[in-house]
Amino acid sequence: MTANIFKPDPYRIADIVHETELEYTFKVEAGVKVDHGQFFQISLPEIGEAPISVSGIGRDWLEFTIRKVGKVTHRLFSLRRGDRLFMRGPYGNSFPLDEFRGKDLVVIAGGTGVSPVRSLLKHYFDHLDEIRSLHFIAGFKDRGSILFADDLKDFAARFHAIYTLDKEAIPGFQSGLVTEHIRKIPFAGFADYNVVIVGPPVMMRYAALECLKNGVSKERIWMSFERNMSCAVGKCGHCKINETYVCLEGPVFNYTKAEQLLD
Amino acid sequence: MAYRLSLSRMDELLEKMRESYTIYAPMRFEKRGRYSDTDLVRYDKIRSVRDIVYDEKSHFSPKEVIHPITQALFHFTEFEYRESEVDERPVLVFVRPCDIHGIQRLDTMFLENGDAADPYYKRLRDKVKFVLMECGKGWDTCFCVSMGTNRTEDYSLAVRFAGEELLLEVKDPSFRPLFASEKTADFRPEFVSANRLTVRLPEIKSRDVLEKVHALPLWESYDTRCLSCGACTAACVSCSCFTTSDVAYSENGRSGDRRRVWASCLHKDFTVMAGGHGFRKTPGERMRFRTLHKVYDFRARFGGADMCVGCGRCTDRCPQLISFAATLNRLSGEVDRLNAEAAAATGVSV
Ligand code: SF4
Ligand code: SF4
Ligand code: FES
Numbered sequence: 375m376t377a378n379i380f381k382p383d384p385y386r387i388a389d390i391v392h393e394t395e396l397e398y399t400f401k402v403e404a405g406v407k408v409d410h411g412q413f414f415q416i417s418l419p420e421i422g423e424a425p426i427s428v429s430g431i432g433r434d435w436l437e438f439t440i441r442k443v444g445k446v447t448h449r450l451f452s453l454r455r456g457d458r459l460f461m462r463g464p465y466g467n468s469f470p471l472d473e474f475r476g477k478d479l480v481v482i483a484g485g486t487g488v489s490p491v492r493s494l495l496k497h498y499f500d501h502l503d504e505i506r507s508l509h510f511i512a513g514f515k516d517r518g519s520i521l522f523a524d525d526l527k528d529f530a531a532r533f534h535a536i537y538t539l540d541k542e543a544i545p546g547f548q549s550g551l552v553t554e555h556i557r558k559i560p561f562a563g564f565a566d567y568n569v570v571i572v573g574p575p576v577m578m579r580y581a582a583l584e585c586l587k588n589g590v591s592k593e594r595i596w597m598s599f600e601r602n603m604s605c606a607v608g609k610c611g612h613c614k615i616n617e618t619y620v621c622l623e624g625p626v627f628n629y630t631k632a633e634q635l636l637d
Numbered sequence: 638m639a640y641r642l643s644l645s646r647m648d649e650l651l652e653k654m655r656e657s658y659t660i661y662a663p664m665r666f667e668k669r670g671r672y673s674d675t676d677l678v679r680y681d682k683i684r685s686v687r688d689i690v691y692d693e694k695s696h697f698s699p700k701e702v703i704h705p706i707t708q709a710l711f712h713f714t715e716f717e718y719r720e721s722e723v724d725e726r727p728v729l730v731f732v733r734p735c736d737i738h739g740i741q742r743l744d745t746m747f748l749e750n751g752d753a754a755d756p757y758y759k760r761l762r763d764k765v766k767f768v769l770m771e772c773g774k775g776w777d778t779c780f781c782v783s784m785g786t787n788r789t790e791d792y793s794l795a796v797r798f799a800g801e802e803l804l805l806e807v808k809d810p811s812f813r814p815l816f817a818s819e820k821t822a823d824f825r826p827e828f829v830s831a832n833r834l835t836v837r838l839p840e841i842k843s844r845d846v847l848e849k850v851h852a853l854p855l856w857e858s859y860d861t862r863c864l865s866c867g868a869c870t871a872a873c874v875s876c877s878c879f880t881t882s883d884v885a886y887s888e889n890g891r892s893g894d895r896r897r898v899w900a901s902c903l904h905k906d907f908t909v910m911a912g913g914h915g916f917r918k919t920p921g922e923r924m925r926f927r928t929l930h931k932v933y934d935f936r937a938r939f940g941g942a943d944m945c946v947g948c949g950r951c952t953d954r955c956p957q958l959i960s961f962a963a964t965l966n967r968l969s970g971e972v973d974r975l976n977a978e979a980a981a982a983t984g985v986s987v
Contacts (some may be wrong), residue, residue: 378756380710380881382718417718420890422882424911443912449890460718574914602910604881604900608751609758611878611900612907614930615916617938622751634844636851637908637916 379607382417382460388435389455393521397486398451399429399439402459408436410471410494411598411626414463415606416440419449425603425621427490428464431497439489439521465606466625469494469570469596471504478564480509482581484552484573488512488521490598490625491572496525499532506567508533509559513552513573515540520547552577556584572598582629595629639806639824640816647686647803650815654729655684661702662731662768663695664688670696671954680730689731691798694776698874698950699732703761704743704899706871710757710881711895718895727764731796734828735779735946737767738786739874742935742944746877749939757897766809769795775829778949780962783836786946788828795826836947836962838932839972846975850929853971856921862957863920867901869951869961870927875944878902902927928964 385402392398408431415423416438430437442451453459469491479498483491498508510533514520517539526546529535536548536555543549552573561567569590571581578597585595599620604610606621613620615635627635642650654660662683669677678690679697711718732740740762747758769792772779781787793809804824807816841847870876880900885893900907903923909915917923935944945961952960 377753378720379753380756381720384716417883420883420885422880422895441912458715460713575916600910602908602915604879604897607753607755609747609755609877610880610897611746611902612880614934616929617934619750636848637922 380462380605382415382423382462384458384460385436387453387455387457387459390453393439393523394519396442396519397439397521398442399437400453400459401430401435401437402461403434404436405434406436406464408464409468410497411468411490412464412466413490413606413625414438414461414465415603416450417460423604423606425465425601425606427598427625429489429492431493437493439486439492441486463606465621467623469598469626470568471497474568475504476566477505478507478509478567479505480511480559480561480567480569482511482552482556482569482571482573482585484513484577484581485515485519486521487573487577487598491570492522492525494570495529495533499528502532506565510535511538511552511555511559512536513538513540513555513577514547516542517544517547551580553580553584556581557588559588561588561590567594569595570597571595575600582633592629592633595632597627597629597632599625599627599632599635601625638813638816639804639822640819641802641804641822641824642819643802644686646819647805650819651683651686653815657727658729658766659724659726660729660731661699662689663691663693663699665690671956683731686803689770689798691731691770691796692773694733694779694948694950694953696950696954697872698739698948699730699736700740700743700874700876702728702730703740703765704747704758704877704879705761707896707898708757709894709896712892713883713895714892721894723760725764727766728761729766729768729793731768731770732792733770733772733948734789735781735784735786735948736874737769737789737791738784738942738946739948740765741791742875742942742946743877745935745939766793767791768793769826771795771797771826772829775832776949777833778952778960778962779829779832780834780836780947780949781829782832782947783834783838784943784945784947786942787830787832795824797824797826832947834949834962836965837969838943838965839969840976841933841972842976843979846972846979847933849975850968850972851925853925853968855967855971856925857919859921859924859959860919862959863903863924864957865903865905865920865923866956867903868954868956869959870901870903871899872950872954874948874950875931875946876901878907902930924964928961928968931961932965932968 389401413427429439601613666677709721747755795806797804878900879897931945
């Protein structure tokens with residue numbers, strides 16, 4: 375029989391970090407080559423599979439930050455260190471690091487959208503010489519939904535960072551939606567640059583519009599799409615928008631393409 | 638070569654064929670139809686050619702032979718995912734010309750889209766041979782001629798039923814020995830060359846027109862009509878979408894089956910993600926998605942033919958009497974208007 379592209383493999387869980395009440399980061403032992411922005415199909419016991427973006431990449435481990443959602447409180451969240459997690463991947467394209475090289479980079483992330491850019495940010499944290507500068511805006515709903523608090527502190531020390539909560543200000547966090555802070559980015563002072571926007575669909579749309587208003591051209595904007603995906607290999611049809619399959623051609627799209635994907 | 642056989646003689650030969658093949662054809666299931674006292678015609682394993690319903694269009698398509706309604710992919714335990722088993726026997730399936738085209742559309746999706754073939758589809762598809770059934774005049778919801786799917790040469794055997802006998806063309810040489818001592822006849826299947834219905838396909842000429850097509854008020858008219866039941870996509874031979882989920886069969890949920898089940902883009906939850914956010918929230922938006930996939934997106938992606946093969950089963954099955962042919966003609970009228978407007982705006986005459 376043809377190689378079974380649907381077969382998940384077992385990976386050992388090395389660690390589990392509770393980021394918030396609802397979000398856990400699972401660190402699994404995996405010596406797999408993964409690019410920033412790619413995702414895996416993770417088997418959720420009693421449910422099936424769901425696309426989860428890689429939130430951390432190490433030499434012999436990967437991290438996935440998963441939100442406990444829906445009616446079913448599934449067994450994934452009762453797994454412990456040493457247990458096995460079944461998954462297959464990586465899938466999808468990734469952020470264009472070659473395109474980013476030597477230029478200024480702006481990363482705008484909202485809520486769980488911080489997960490898919492975390493490994494990218496960590497990469498530049500270690501290799502800041504690859505780009506001219508990094509501006510990072512991260513927004514969360516409230517103090518209870520802040521993800522990767524320790525990383526955020528690190529990032530603030532090395533990048534130009536603006537952190538914001540929707541309705542309150544606390545030390546280290548301003549208040550307001552991410553869109554309200556975009557005008558603070560010194561786009562006019564950049565020679566050449568790119569903007570990465572990741573978050574809920576509405577947030578991405580308004581953040582992109584706000585960037586355009588601030589003189590950013592469409593070609594400079596990159597987005598990562600989240601969709602219902604049952605297969606991740608271009609068969610099940612769930613992720614299709616027009617003639618595009620997000621699992622195959624995405625999840626990362628340049629805005630010139632993203633704006634043409636009409637739901 | 639072609640032969641003339643009595644139904645009883647054909648049954649004797651069918652018995653021999655059944656030693657090596659599993660044979661599927663449309664069969665009647667009495668009183669199992671959608672309305673009381675109606676029958677259901679769908680595919681199942683036959684034992685006699687008399688089982689075959691050849692003078693009606695089957696309510697469900699033959700796709701379930703290759704893409705079953707529900708299929709186990711893996712048996713899982715805490716420690717492994719073991720691939721499900723499959724019957725090794727080759728399959729013979731009685732189909733219409735449009736169905737053969739429809740299965741070619743499924744081939745495109747399952748075998749070509751993405752980087753690799755779908756192993757579950759392929760393992761069934763590789764074993765399938767077609768017996769073409771002549772359509773005669775066709776039926777009143779068919780529009781195969783408009784879709785260019787009324788003819789095909791892609792079959793192993795072709796059959797015309799004629800009362801107590803049948804005419805059979807044997808194209809696939811592997812079947813020749815079986816018929817070596819039968820009475821030969823002069824027979825080639827005839828294809829429908831005109832349907833009662835004619836469908837005009839939309840010719841969306843530019844990106845701008847496509848955007849306007851998305852915004853057409855005609856889609857909203859389905860918000861109240863379409864029930865989002867998905868009966869149309871279930872009956873459709875070229876609809877391929879599915880959802881995978883796990884079914885536990887032990888108390889602790891640690892062992893079970895990973896299955897896939899047909900899914901429908903008309904269902905409300907088709908795009909809904911864990912957490913509840915979804916896209917295409919209205920029946921009209923979903924009808925637009927299905928319609929454009931059938932007659933625009935598929936061709937835009939793969940080139941060549943449209944996904945819809947004009948079998949008309951969606952129209953037959955819709956509890957709200959939504960005619961897909963009428964939907965397409967309505968859309969084409971609107972697209973003509975949009976194309977004309979676009980041409981007028983750029984000063985080019987049409
Ligand atoms: S869309 Fe309707 S007419 Fe077209 S192939 Fe599917 S069921 Fe047949
Ligand atoms: S069968 Fe008719 S009512 Fe049901 S989803 Fe299809 S178009 Fe809508
Ligand atoms: S997730 Fe199945 S086709 Fe993209």
